[in-house]
Structures are given as structure tokens and as C-alpha cells.
Amino acid sequence: MGGLGQAPDESSVALVARQVPALGVPALQQRLQVVKHQQAAMGLQADYALAFAKTERRLGSAPVIEHQNVGYMLADIKMRIEAARYLTWKACHYLEQTGGRGEELAIMAKVYCSELAVQVVYDAMRLVGVESYTKKTPLERLLRDALVFPLYDGGNMGVRRRQLHALFTQPGYDSMLAAQGRVPPWKDQ
Secondary structure: OOOOOOOOOHHHOHHHHHHOOOOOHHHHHHHHHHHHHHHHHHHHHHHHHHHHHHHOOOOOOOOHHHOHHHHHHHHHHHHHHHHHHHHHHHHHHHHHHOOOOOOHHHHHHHHHHHHHHHHHHHHHHHHHOHHHHOOOOOHHHHHHHHHHOOOOOOOHHHHHHHHHHHHHOOOOOOOOHHHHOOOOHHHOO
């Protein structure tokens, strides 16, 4: 992974996404690895936007971070990334706790984090402005990379329909199973 202002290397974003097979539940551990790459990309986006806001004045007398809206945007980006991080940790913990039988949170983490990566880079680009769409900043490449996340591994719409919907229709499904760390009853047999 690159540092502040550097795009992640090719093997860590789109290439990793292409390597994850569309196997559904057996690919959950690989899926969570890709989610970690999504979060790393979101972190790079946020770091770049923050550094920009602290140093860029845009014809004003103070850095743009001093403007209320910029602070709000950075706070929203940070909160979204942290929510994605905690969902991923919870998904990993639940998968481990259930011996791989509790896949609901891993599926949700894939969908949520992949769509969030697109939103975070877009928000960072809005903060930086039109220059962010040029090759002068890493955001242009991060946007291209982020756009693939909701599409790989069956696509998020397909994952929602085939995997989450299938869980919801199982006899004995309880919306609190994952939150309470319980093994789904249909997997307990």
C-alpha cells in the first residue's frame, strides 16, 4: 500500500478483487480480505483529503479545513470508514465464533464496504475539487479502483438477492443471530 498521497499498488485493489472467485459462502474469508483492501483504499482517500484540507488555501487566508463544511465532510468520511472497520471486525469475529457457519455479517460487510468505498472517494474528490479528477492526485485512480468493488464476486445486487435474501427466508431466521453471535439454526445440524 502507498502512503499519504500515493495510490495503493495494483495488486492490492482491482487485481485482488478479480482474484476472488464468485463462490459465495466458501469465499467468505477471501471476501473479508478484499474488504480490508477496500478499507485501506478508503483510508488513503481520507488521508489525502485531510492533508489537502490542512495545507490548501484556495485563494483564502486560511487552510480550507477552517471552513465548516470541509470539517463536516471530513468528519463524515471518518465516521463512515470507522463504521466499515467495525462491521468488518465484527464479521471476522462472528465467522470465527461460528466456525465459518455465520456468514451474514461477512456478506453485509462486502456490500456495505464496497459501496462505501465509492462514496468515500467521491466525497474526497468533492472536497479537493476538479483537480482530483486529474492524474495529479491519487484520487482519480482510487475512484477507478473503488468502482470495481461493488461489481466483483457476483455484484452487490446479486449478493443481496441470492445470499442475504436466502438467509432471510430460512426457517428459524432471527435478525439478532449475528448480533448475538449465535450459529444459524439451519447450520447447526
